[in-house]
Amino acid sequence: MVRIAHGSKTRWEQVKPAWEKWRAENPEAFREMKRKAKEREWEKNPERMKARVKLKYAVANGLIFKPMECTRCFQQFEKVLIHGHHWHGYEDALDVQWLCYRCHREEHIRLVAEEAMVKGREQMLAVHPRASV
Ligand SMILES: [Zn+2]
Numbered sequence: 850m851v852r853i854a855h856g857s858k859t860r861w862e863q864v865k866p867a868w869e870k871w872r873a874e875n876p877e878a879f880r881e882m883k884r885k886a887k888e889r890e891w892e893k894n895p896e897r898m899k900a901r902v903k904l905k906y907a908v909a910n911g912l913i914f915k916p917m918e919c920t921r922c923f924q925q926f927e928k929v930l931i932h933g934h935h936w937h938g939y940e941d942a943l944d945v946q947w948l949c950y951r952c953h954r955e956e957h958i959r960l961v962a963e964e965a966m967v968k969g970r971e972q973m974l975a976v977h978p979r980a981s982v
Pocket residue numbers: 919920921922923924948949950951952953
């Protein structure tokens with residue numbers, strides 16, 4: 850692993866030109882790669898994928914209104930950059946909070962961090978039952 854000095858380009862930015870060249874020259878392989886990734890997602894979290902498909906259908910058919918504004922930062926975006934975040938789980942596919950891609954990413958980072966914190970606390974309590982954390 851190459852260590853990247855602070856302030857220099859990120860690893861992804863260094864690799865990106867080569868990646869884009871490969872993608873342009875191998876559209877078939879790229880499509881196959883995307884298809885495989887989708888398959889893996891279906892295997893990993895079918896509930897989430899089902900909810901996404903239902904939501905997409907509902908938006909396409911006007912059953913649910915998709916705004917162009919993020920409900921968190923109130924900025925306007927193109928519709929493709931607004932995501933439906935399933936804030937109460939995937940049971941109700943149409944119960945979403947409309948977030949821009951940036952707020953959506955942040956929200957998931959927060960959820961992952963929160964989950965890790967809860968897990969860490971449970972583990973600690975299992976080892977030190979009387980610890981008050
Ligand atoms: Zn936002």
